[in-house]
Amino acid sequence: MVYFFNTSIESFNFTKHGTLMQTNNPSREYLLDYSRDEMKKYIQDMDMAPYRLEQLMKGIYVQKLSDFSGLTTLSKSLRDTLNKNVTLRTFKELKTIKSDNDGTTKFLWSLHDGLKIESVIIYEGTRVTFCISSQVGCALDCQFCATGKMGFLRNLSSGEIVEQVILMMINADKPATNIVYMGMGEPLLNLKNVIKAGEILSDPEGLAFSRKKITISTSGIAPAVRKLADMNTPFSLAISLNAVFEKKRRILMPVSKSYPLDLLLENIRYYTSKTGKRVTFEYILIDGLNDSKKDADQLIKLTAKIPCKINLIPCNSNDPNYPPTPNERAKWFADYLHQRGRTSTVRLRKGWEIQAACGQLYAKNEKTIGRKISESSKLITHV
Numbered sequence: 001m002v003y004f005f006n007t008s009i010e011s012f013n014f015t016k017h018g019t020l021m022q023t024n025n026p027s028r029e030y031l032l033d034y035s036r037d038e039m040k041k042y043i044q045d046m047d048m049a050p051y052r053l054e055q056l057m058k059g060i061y062v063q064k065l066s067d068f069s070g071l072t073t074l075s076k077s078l079r080d081t082l083n084k085n086v087t088l089r090t091f092k093e094l095k096t097i098k099s100d101n102d103g104t105t106k107f108l109w110s111l112h113d114g115l116k117i118e119s120v121i122i123y124e125g126t127r128v129t130f131c132i133s134s135q136v137g138c139a140l141d142c143q144f145c146a147t148g149k150m151g152f153l154r155n156l157s158s159g160e161i162v163e164q165v166i167l168m169m170i171n172a173d174k175p176a177t178n179i180v181y182m183g184m185g186e187p188l189l190n191l192k193n194v195i196k197a198g199e200i201l202s203d204p205e206g207l208a209f210s211r212k213k214i215t216i217s218t219s220g221i222a223p224a225v226r227k228l229a230d231m232n233t234p235f236s237l238a239i240s241l242n243a244v245f246e247k248k249r250r251i252l253m254p255v256s257k258s259y260p261l262d263l264l265l266e267n268i269r270y271y272t273s274k275t276g277k278r279v280t281f282e283y284i285l286i287d288g289l290n291d292s293k294k295d296a297d298q299l300i301k302l303t304a305k306i307p308c309k310i311n312l313i314p315c316n317s318n319d320p321n322y323p324p325t326p327n328e329r330a331k332w333f334a335d336y337l338h339q340r341g342r343t344s345t346v347r348l349r350k351g352w353e354i355q356a357a358c359g360q361l362y363a364k365n366e367k368t369i370g371r372k373i374s375e376s377s378k379l380i381t382h383v
């Protein structure tokens with residue numbers, strides 16, 4: 001099943017349900033970017049009564065209005081003023097593809113400046129995971145990753161992160177149980193906006209999403225892992241390990257040249273002891289490359305003092321250099337870890353047929369290329 005929406009009217013777009021969605025007028029304020037305190041201040045600046053805060057929060061996050069016309073608790077003139085001055089939507093829904101097999105739904109959005117990002121809904125039993133992007137593209141150039149091929153174009157604002165979730169909530173068959181920063185981009189290189197978006201998503205007067213059900217996934221920006229520990233972050237943390245030998249990891253994930261495994265693991269141990277939380281290790285299984293007994297033994301060794309679970313994911317790439325480990329072998333790998341005391345699960349190839357690995361839908365539709373790690377080490381030296 002394929003939905004395809006596009007329109008020649010530049011500032012408007014139709015959603016799946018046929019409702020008119022207004023796109024961003026950059027001259028208007030983007031309220032999804034506002035924390036509750038910032039919204040409070042905006043209300044004051046607009047000479048609105050303090051009780052309006054609750055009404056606006058309800059309209060934006062509970063009713064999920066795309067503009068204020070439907071917020072009937074406000075007077076007509078206030079609604080008109082707000083509609084003139086602020087916007088609640090900046091995305092155009094360019095493409096929505098839904099898998100007939102498992103319902104996995106992938107969205108390609110166009111942002112106010114024409115750049116494009118992806119988000120995915122994954123249904124797995126009772127779990128409904130929203131996979132969201134934190135940046136347009138990614139500088140870190142992991143060899144197996146379609147987003148890596150794009151390079152880095154820009155960070156998303158906190159509102160752009162929140163807007164993905166709101167639009168997916170409107171489209172999803174069931175409510176989200178988990179939100180994971182596993183779409184495009186490296187969230188720990190856009191930490192401020194990622195944390196702010198997490199706070200907005202979990203605001204009790206807004207979407208009230210559980211903080212610990214929001215997972216930040218990182219390729220291994222070691223200093224930022226330490227920073228999360230020092231902040232005592234309420235969010236969950238996943239680390240994309242993917243290779244357990246430094247030499248191999250540097251080839252697969254060049255970020256390891258800046259932040260080697262030793263340092264990364266030291267900071268993860270700091271994180272788990274300081275926060276008392278366990279982490280998730282993501283480990284892509286690539287046939288013949290990182291799925292041997294030696295790899296499994298090293299994975300067990302490296303994770304020995306770290307409260308964790310390990311997610312094994314057969315690689316999902318169009319690149320013939322990165323074939324997935326066959327299911328039988330993946331199962332053996334998981335059992336091997338399990339028998340040695342590691343909690344591990346093999347994640348099925350969800351959405352394989354709709355190219356659900358991050359960046360793949362973009363790669364089919366767009367050729368814009370941004371900066372990569374090799375071209376700008378500055379991108380990752382300051383966290």
Ligand code: SAH
Binds near residue numbers: 146218239358
């Ligand atoms: N930059 C962050 C988060 C976005 S990538 C990170 O690397 O963790 C999200 C996840 O997608 C990572 O775990 C990454 O390893 C995985 N991924 C990337 N390309 C993939 C592919 N071809 N097949 C399976 N998983 C992939």
Ligand code: SF4
Binds near residue numbers: 139219
């Ligand atoms: Fe960036 Fe994550 Fe893809 Fe690596 S796997 S290129 S860090 S998005």
